[in-house]
Structure formats: structure tokens, C-alpha cells
Amino acid sequence: METHIVEDLAKLVADGELKAKTIEVESEFSAISAAVGASATGVRTFTATASQGLALMNEVLFATSGLRLPVVMVVVNRALSAPINIWNDWQDAISERDSGWIQLYCETNQEVADTVIHAYKIAEDENVLLPVMVCMDGFFLSHTMEPVDIPSNLGGFLPKYKPKHIYLDPKRPMTQGPFAYPEYYYELRKELSKAVDDSESVIKKVHKGFSKKFGRNYGNGLVEEYKNNKETVIVSMGSILGNIREVVDSRKDVGMLKIRCFRPFPKKDIIKALEGKKSVIVLEKDVSPGLGSGALFSEIRDILYDVKNKPKVIGYIGGLGGNDITVDMIHKIVDESKKKKEGEVSWL
């Protein structure tokens, strides 16, 4: 799934087009571990994974953010076993939402290419210093070939990575990843949590700088409101937004809110886009068994708790394990949304 990405990178390195060293590890666990080691030494690193590979990395993900290492990783979103399945949903990355990584979900391959560039600038910002996951839907994006523009000259947009906070050099020995008693652990995790919260402004700023220079934008970098002047709005992420746009274009009663940044969760922008609406439909490809809904639904509904003009929020779980969510299905969702009760979650 991510194999195209690492294979093509290996080819770029082999052909001398990319000045980098590849490490062909025996497992995803070691892939992210080697990236952590390299990043901690003070160089820029990249890796990519999908589904089971991400699950195998789980333990290292928390350590990467705890060490405040600006590792960038593309996650090709795919279903988790069992049963084994190779197709798309978001359960892999959503299950890592509390790992302390920034998570950006992309709609198109062009957005993926651009977001990887954003990701380094965000991750390496001295006010952020966090790892970033760039999420893209398996198959719908990873196996859909389309020409993308990769800026060959970043023209100073992304300067060389020169870490001040963490590196491994005998000239200035430091101990990274120490053992912390409760009082220090608590403070460091609190700082980490705050850093993820505060990265919102940097994500926005980086997006703005990029669109100014390269002419491509994705809402405000955190969310995008599309024809959001109707009573009903569909909220979703990733490649399914393409189908939702088509539905929005063809009818007068529904708009769209794209969540591009899932961690940090852009609460203010989401409230601004949804407050006063009649109905909010959350469409997502993940579920929390035992809660009866997905993460996006429960989080959206949570942040709308305090708003004055509270909309009705309904949820749809669909697309698990690569099931299609067609334009017709989305039309049907909008049609039946009027009859749904507030808080109701349905399986497509």
C-alpha cells in the first residue's frame, strides 16, 4: 500500500535524484525506530506505512512524540485485521489519535504531495517540534495514478533542518529519553498535549505561506468550508470529500465541511462552520465498538455541546474495509437526514 511510496523513493535515491540514505528494515516497528534514531541524531527523516504496519508501530509513535522528534510519515489508511482486508478505511490512523502526532487527512494526491512539504515545516517549527502523520486513503488515492506537481525548487520555503533541542553529538553529550518519575512525567505529557493544541496556528501559517508561494490551497489548512451556506452540512475527511462535493454541487440544500486537520482538532473553526446549522451529518470510515459511533462524530458532537444555536448532529459509519460510498448513497443520506433524530448514528 505504502509500497509505491518507498519503492519510488528508493528509485530516486538509486538514480541520484534524492540525496538521502535508505534503511531497508525488517519490520515497520524498526522502520519508525530507525527514523527516530536518525531524527534524534539531527537529520530529516521520512517513512510510510499502512494499517497493520501502523498498528505494529504503536508503541514507538508515543515515544516519537514524547521525544519531540519532527518525523514525517505518510499513512496510507487501511482497515485493520481481523478479518484481514487490504482496502481503505481510517481505523488505523484514528486508533492512533492520542499518540501525540499531528494528523492531516488529504483529499487528493496533489494534496498529499503538498502536505508532506507542509508537514516538515510544521514539524520542525521551534514552537511545534512534533511528528506529523500525513494520511491518505488506501486504494482511492494510493492506487489512483494522477499527475501531481511536485515543486522542484522550494525556494527557501523549507530551510535545512538544524535542531537545537535534540541531537546526538559527542561534542555536546545529552541523554535523550530518560526515565521520569510521576511529577516530571506529568509535566512533560502536559507540555506535549499543549504543544499539539498550539500547533494549530503554525499549521495555518505554513499552509498560508505555501499557498502564497505555490498557488494551491486547502481551505485554511485546518478545515475547508465548501458552499457552506445551507441549512445542512456534511462533515468528513479524505478522498470521499470528492463525492460529497459532487452531491453539494448538484443540490441546493447541503454544504460541506472538510476536516483536514484531525489532530489538533480545530475546535474554533469547526464551531464557526457548524453553529446555527439545522443539521450536521458526520460521515466517517471508523468506529469505536462499544460507543456505537466513530471518533469524528463523537468529537464534533462534543465540541458543539456549549454552542448556543446547537444543530442536530447525526452520524454515518461507512466504507469500512473498502466499501464504496457512492454519490447516490450520499444523496440518500441527505434525503433521510431530515427524519433522523439528534445523536442518531447509522451504518450505511
Place this chain on the structure above:
Amino acid sequence: MTELFASGHRACAGCGSAICMRTILNATGPDVVACISTGCMEVVSTQYPTTAWKVPTIHVLFENAISVASGVREALNSQGKEDVKVLAIGGDGAFVDIGFRALSGALERGHDILIICYDNESYSNTGLQRSGATPYHASATTTPAGKNSKGKEQWKKDLPAICAAHHIPYVATASIGYPDDLERKIKKALMIKGPKYIQIHCPCPTGWGFDPSKTIEMAKLAVETKMWTLYETENGKKTINIKPKGNPVEDYLKLQKRFRHLTDSDIKEMQKKVDEIWDRDFKDL
């Protein structure tokens, strides 16, 4: 001489592994990066905001120190710092068991790193659970001796031989009871390019149950009774470094609580097995 593994860390009295860390860094000197696994040595030496390490050190997790070291090595090379040596240091739990995949992967890839296993023959940090390196019939908290149990039922996993089977340039065993031999092996390994593996026997008074003043004596007894043999495998050629006196294993076993449940016939059986292994692996050298 400046100590690179500072005193004041929180290791138990008589800790063999702490002696091991000190000896390793005395041999390597300051131009190294140490990648350490979760375990006794990490917990006692990196209590935030203090550290015993005067060389750059990184701890990430239990099972990935060697993978981290792979990344550190390649990053240092890309910075033009090929001369800085990279150590991956972990206990037997970290390398014999949970990090075994990462060990094998790194050996196969051939990174220029020195992997050092400080072997205290159990998960000592978490309270003496049995590891793959725990000796036969040792009582551990997860394999306790009792009415129906003689302790661990399996022989110690032969990790040095497994590493040698990767056909890496240098594999050695060492012991804190023989510091000159240990230092020589560390220095020698650092002169060799490619992956190197050294497993160092480090008696643990707290876990094994012996007087903390007897750590070095215990380390020497293990070698003299052939419970631990000091050898090198260099480009496939195996050499014994210390010829054991061949004391009866009882001399070693009787001083440790973890073996106190063994009867005379159990000890006899142990002696037989030790002799068989010696004949199999070392007799003809």
C-alpha cells in the same frame, strides 16, 4: 581517568551490570553514541533530570535499541561523522527475547554498530522474571521452584551462536569478572567495520540471591565452572580466551538462592549437561 559512566546512579549494591557499563565506556572513550534499551541500566542511570552518561545517549523503548542504533549510524554517516562509534546496549530480555527481530534485522543489514548485551540472566528490572537467557533450573518469579517445579525447564538460549550464524565479522562473549579481556574485546570490536556482537555475563546479586560483595567472584566462578565460556568468533573462527579450571558446577550453584532448591541428583544432571555442551562447542578448540 575521567569516568564516562558516572557514579551516583541508582543501581543495587554490587550490581554487575553497572560495573559492565563503566568498563564498556572506559574502553570506548568519549567518541560514541549509546543507544540503550529499557531495562535495569536505563532505569538506574537516566532518572530525569539526572544522567550517569557522559556520552550522548538515547533510550527509546525496550525492544528497539538496535533499530534506533541503525538510524543513528546512518544519520551520523550522512553528517560525515563516520568516526563516531555507535553502541546498542541492552539486557538479555531486550536482545535475547523481545528485541530479537530487530537484532537479526540489523545484523543482516550490516550496519557498522557494536551491539552489547549485558546478560544478567533475567528480567531483573521488573523483578526477576525468566528470560530466554535464564539458565536451566534457575528459579525465577515466573518459573518458581516448587513441589512440582525445578525452576526454568529450558537451557539458556545461545544468542552468541545465533549472531555468529549471521556471519558477521565479530562475535564475543565476555564477563565482568575478566575486565581486561572485556576491555580488549570492546576495543577490538570498535576497530572492525560492520556489525559486532558482544554478550557480557553480569551477575545480579539482587536477582540471583548472593552477597553483593561476591559479584566478581560469582562472575569468575561462572567461567571456571563452564557455566559461561569466554570466546571470540572472528570471521567465523572461534577461539577460547580463558581456559576454565573446570571446577564442579556446584561451586557456582550453591552460592545462589535461585539454585538452592536443587538436590544432589539435580546438580549431577546439570554437571552432565554442562560437560556435554562443553564437548559439543569447545572441546576441539
